[in-house]
Amino acid sequence: MSAVLEVTNIRKNFGGISAVDGVSFDVREGEILGLIGPNGCGKSTLFNCILGQLTPSGGEVKLDGKIVTGLRPAELNKLGVSRTFQLLQVFPKLSVRENLILAGQEHQGSMASRLVGRSDAGLTDTANQMIGFFKLDHLAAEPAGGLSYGQQKLLDAAMAFMGGPRLVLLDEPAGGVNPSMLTDLKERLVAINREKNATFVVIEHNMEFVMSLCSRVMVMAEGKVLAMGRSDEVRKNPAVIEAYLGH
Amino acid sequence: MSGFAKPLKIALGLIVIAGLIIVPMNFNRYGLFILSQWAVMSIAAMGLNLTLGYAGQVSLAQGAFVGIGAYAAAIMTTHGWPLPAAIVVAIALSFAVGWVLGYPALRVQHHYLAFVTLAFSTLAFLVFRNESWLTGGIYGISNIPRPHFFGIATNKPLPFYYVCLGSLAIVSIAVWWLIRSPWGRAFMALRENPLRAQSLGIDTRRYTLMAFAIGSALGGVAGALYAPLTQYIDPVPFNLSLSLDLLMMVIVGGAGFFLGPFLGAMIAVLLPEWLRFTEGYYLMIYAVAVMGLLIWSPTGILGILDRHMAERRTKAASALRAVAKSRLETAQ
Numbered sequence: 001m002s003a004v005l006e007v008t009n010i011r012k013n014f015g016g017i018s019a020v021d022g023v024s025f026d027v028r029e030g031e032i033l034g035l036i037g038p039n040g041c042g043k044s045t046l047f048n049c050i051l052g053q054l055t056p057s058g059g060e061v062k063l064d065g066k067i068v069t070g071l072r073p074a075e076l077n078k079l080g081v082s083r084t085f086q087l088l089q090v091f092p093k094l095s096v097r098e099n100l101i102l103a104g105q106e107h108q109g110s111m112a113s114r115l116v117g118r119s120d121a122g123l124t125d126t127a128n129q130m131i132g133f134f135k136l137d138h139l140a141a142e143p144a145g146g147l148s149y150g151q152q153k154l155l156d157a158a159m160a161f162m163g164g165p166r167l168v169l170l171d172e173p174a175g176g177v178n179p180s181m182l183t184d185l186k187e188r189l190v191a192i193n194r195e196k197n198a199t200f201v202v203i204e205h206n207m208e209f210v211m212s213l214c215s216r217v218m219v220m221a222e223g224k225v226l227a228m229g230r231s232d233e234v235r236k237n238p239a240v241i242e243a244y245l246g247h
Numbered sequence: 248m249s250g251f252a253k254p255l256k257i258a259l260g261l262i263v264i265a266g267l268i269i270v271p272m273n274f275n276r277y278g279l280f281i282l283s284q285w286a287v288m289s290i291a292a293m294g295l296n297l298t299l300g301y302a303g304q305v306s307l308a309q310g311a312f313v314g315i316g317a318y319a320a321a322i323m324t325t326h327g328w329p330l331p332a333a334i335v336v337a338i339a340l341s342f343a344v345g346w347v348l349g350y351p352a353l354r355v356q357h358h359y360l361a362f363v364t365l366a367f368s369t370l371a372f373l374v375f376r377n378e379s380w381l382t383g384g385i386y387g388i389s390n391i392p393r394p395h396f397f398g399i400a401t402n403k404p405l406p407f408y409y410v411c412l413g414s415l416a417i418v419s420i421a422v423w424w425l426i427r428s429p430w431g432r433a434f435m436a437l438r439e440n441p442l443r444a445q446s447l448g449i450d451t452r453r454y455t456l457m458a459f460a461i462g463s464a465l466g467g468v469a470g471a472l473y474a475p476l477t478q479y480i481d482p483v484p485f486n487l488s489l490s491l492d493l494l495m496m497v498i499v500g501g502a503g504f505f506l507g508p509f510l511g512a513m514i515a516v517l518l519p520e521w522l523r524f525t526e527g528y529y530l531m532i533y534a535v536a537v538m539g540l541l542i543w544s545p546t547g548i549l550g551i552l553d554r555h556m557a558e559r560r561t562k563a564a565s566a567l568r569a570v571a572k573s574r575l576e577t578a579q
Contacts, residue, residue, distance in 0.1 A: 051446065077448035089443040091436060102436055105429040106448035114429040121429045163448060 003062075004029050004167050004199045005050070010059035012042075012049050019045040021223035022059070027167070032193055032200040034214030034231065036207070038244055042223040043203045044086055047169050051083055052076050063167070078106070082165035084156050086172045086203075092145025096136055096155055099144050100127035104162030126162065134158045134188055150181040157185065161192055167199045174206045182206075186213055211235065219244060264416075271408055279404035280476070285516045286411035287472045290418050292496040292508035294465025299494070300502035301426060302458030303438025304352050308364040309493045311371035312341045312463040314485030316470025318375060321388040321480050330394035330475060337471035338464045345463025349456035368487050375482035387481030391474050411472055418465060425461070426505060434458055438503075466493075499537060501549030510548055 005027040012020040020042040027033050035043050048054040050061050052073045061069045063079060071079075091099050105114060105121040114121055131140050134154045139147060144155055153173065160168050173189070174182055186209065192198055204210045210217060210231070217234045219227040221243040227234050234240055271282055295309040316337035323333040351363040375382050382388070393401045394410070401407040425431055433454050436444035441451050474480050492515055500511025518536070522529035544551045 053442070053445075072452075073445040074448050074450045077446060083446050085443065085446075089440060089446075091439050091443075093439070094432070094435070098432065101429075102432045102449075103447045105432065106450070108429075111450075111453065115425070117428075119427045119429070159447065 002029055002064075003027060004064060005201070006060075006062040006065075007046075007050060008060045008062070010046065010049050010061065011057045012045050012054060013057045018057075018223050020049060020056070023220070023223070023225055024059075025218055025225065025228060027199055027201055030193070030197055030199055031216060032189070032202060032214045034210040034217040035201055035203045035220065036205070036210055036217060036244065037220035037226070041220045043220055044171055046220070047083065047171055047201075047203065051081065051169060074106070077163065077165075080163070080166035081169070082160040082163060082167070083169040084160050084171055084173060086175065088149070088152050088156060090144040090147075090152050090155050090159065093143055095141050096131060096144055096147070097124070097127050097140045099155060099159055100130055100162050103159035104164075107163040123162070130158045130162060133191075135184060150177045153177050154181070154185060154188075157188070161196075161198070164196070165198060167201070170200060170202045170204075172203055172205065174204055174209045182209060189213065267412060268409075272405065274405075276404050279408045281516060281520055283404070283408045283411040283476050285512050286408070286415040287469050287476060288493070288496065288512040288516055289415055289509050290472070291466050291469035292493050292500070292512050293418060293422050294462040294469070295493050296462075296497045296500075296502060296504075296508045297422065297425070297434070297465070298458050298462030300497055300504070300507065301431060301438065302434040302455065302462075304349075304455060304458055305357060305361045306348075306364045306459070306462070307361050307487070307490045307494065308348060308368045308371070309462070309466045310485050310487065310489030310491075311368045312345060312466030313470040313473060313489060313493075314371055314375055314482070315341050315344060316467030317474040317480050317485065318382055318388070318470070319467070320471035320474040321391045322381065324392050324394075324475065325388060325390065330471070334468060334471045337467040341467025341470075342460045342464040345466075346456050346460040348463065349459030352455050352459060353452055365487065365490075368490050372482055372486045375485060382482070385481060387479060388474075389479040391478045391480065393475045393478070407476065411476065414468065414472055418468060422465075423505060430454070430457070435503075495537065499540060499547050501547030501553070504547070504549040504553070507547060507549050514548075 003026040007026070008024050010020055010023045011018060023042075023046055035046075037043055045054065049056040052071050052075070055070060059069070060067060063076075063081065068076060068079065091102065094102065101120050101123045104123045104126060108114065108121040108123065109117060128140070131137055134157070136151065136154060136158070139151065144152060147155065153176070157170065157173055160170070173185060177185060189200065190213065193200060202210065202214060214231055216229060217231045218225060219234060219237075219240045226243055227237045227240050271279055274282065291309060291313050294312070295306060298304050298306050319337040319340055320330065320333040323336060324330055348364065348367055352360050355363060376385060378384075379386075393407050395401070396410070399406060401410050426434070433444070433449050436447070436449055437451055437454050437458070445451050496511030496515045497508060498511070499514055500507030500509065519529055519533055522532055525532055540548065544554075546553070
């Protein structure tokens with residue numbers, strides 16, 4: 001299997017603190033890689049460096065073998081890299097359907113064609129499918145701000161898939177989601193992973209969720225990679241237990 | 248607004264449009280001037296509503312773009328060019344300058360951006376006043392002709408009012424189209440959450456520049472109509488207070504609502520006229536009314552209506568839920 005994402009020696013310093021300190025890893029095509037570690041270990045900063053939201057202090061990011069370090073988030077998204085955020089990031093005033101159309105519209109045609117073309121950028125059907133897929137049918141026309149937290153989380157995840165991404169970075173998708181909805185979310189993610197051949201990297205604190213969803217898990221501590229391997233192996237790793245699981 | 252039934256909305260719209268065409272036929276010269284001014288200011292405010300209301304970029308320079316449009320039209324038409332050509336130049340010029348003014352918005356936001364645009368506003372005023380070889384300086388430009396359309400002269404107030412109203416109609420349709428297009432959605436995303444917008448592939452830089460450029464271009468259109476409306480321009484009407492007036496129109500009407508600028512411009516242009524009977528007090532009453540409104544509803548007049556509709560919808564929805572719940576309980 002070829003690597004979709006290759007991260008080499010990424011570093012990010014904030015003043016004297018190195019939040020990410022020489023992290024290297026590969027994400028193989030079609031896999032779901034889990035990323036765990038204690039709070040403040042640099043997981044989200046690493047995401048932000050990969051996704052162009054932060055400029056790394058050093059290192060290199062390759063997508064499908066091409067260097068993409070320093071590209072802007074919108075440019076990376078056009079190349080098929082999508083994300084969700086740790087804190088909810090839906091557009092509360094837009095309806096659920098409008099949120100999804102917004103999430104996909106920049107992948108349709110040119111900027112000029114989007115001005116003169118259809119108001120939905122031809123995405124109503126795709127959005128409706130996504131709404132059905134995430135079981136949000138009865139909420140399609142509701143403003144996203146009126147949804148429950150868990151429903152907004154589902155919408156947030158659904159939005160990340162509208163552009164038909166190759167690689168999706170999910171930052172704590174399960175945080176604050178109730179157990180029954182969590183099973184739904186996991187099923188949806190696995191289905192998209194298989195059907196659309198999308199590759200995922202998932203930051204998550206819910207160990208059960210990570211272990212059941214991810215084929216491989218990377219553990220970070222203090223800005224460095226502590227361990228990387230199959231989820232059952234990582235679970236038994238004494239260093240990991242001490243740094244994270246033991247707490 | 249979605250609480251209104253669609254046919255009712257259309258009927259209401261048609262009545263307003265018919266009223267705007269028919270009623271002014273009986274107006275005197277002054278009444279027509281005021282109404283034409285309302286149409287022109289609505290266009291400028293609609294531009295600012297795009298930049299500020301939809302895309303969330305603060306600008307205190309809209310008055311300067313009205314000035315740029317007005318001077319472009321005044322200079323060209325007094326040199327024998329037809330008004331439509333002058334409007335095209337006014338659009339192109341204010342679009343280009345607006346685009347450049349958008350660059351600071353890529354680095355600074357909110358009140359810092361307000362100050363950058365305020366400085367630009369002052370700069371534009373100084374150019375209008377000091378570059379007298381082009382603008383006539385403090386003496387301004389007089390005898391600005393009104394256009395002929397299809398052999399019909401618009402020198403008289405009524406025909407020129409229809410020119411303003413027709414332009415307002417065209418601009419309104421264009422803006423309506425724009426805000427319903429994916430661009431409108433991208434502008435709103437830019438306002439609500441630029442970080443998330445970027446992660447969804449929205450080129451926030453380009454949309455920010457576009458929001459400034461298009462908003463400014465509409466300011467230019469308004470200016471190009473203002474010059475033949477007053478038939479005389481000097482720098483004073485285009486100073487900072489016009490920018491502030493336009494900002495007030497957008498906020499009072501309801502920023503981010505399509506109809507906000509029409510309402511805001513109506514209040515800013517017509518209310519002082521209606522309050523004239525109070526003589527010296529009218530500005531004070533006007534100021535207090537605006538303060539009161541903004542305390543009551545920071546989202547402007549249409550914000551009140553919007554809240555009311557939202558409450559009604561919530562009530563309707565919870566009633567539906569209650570019915571569904573009781574049915575479920577009966578079924579059990």
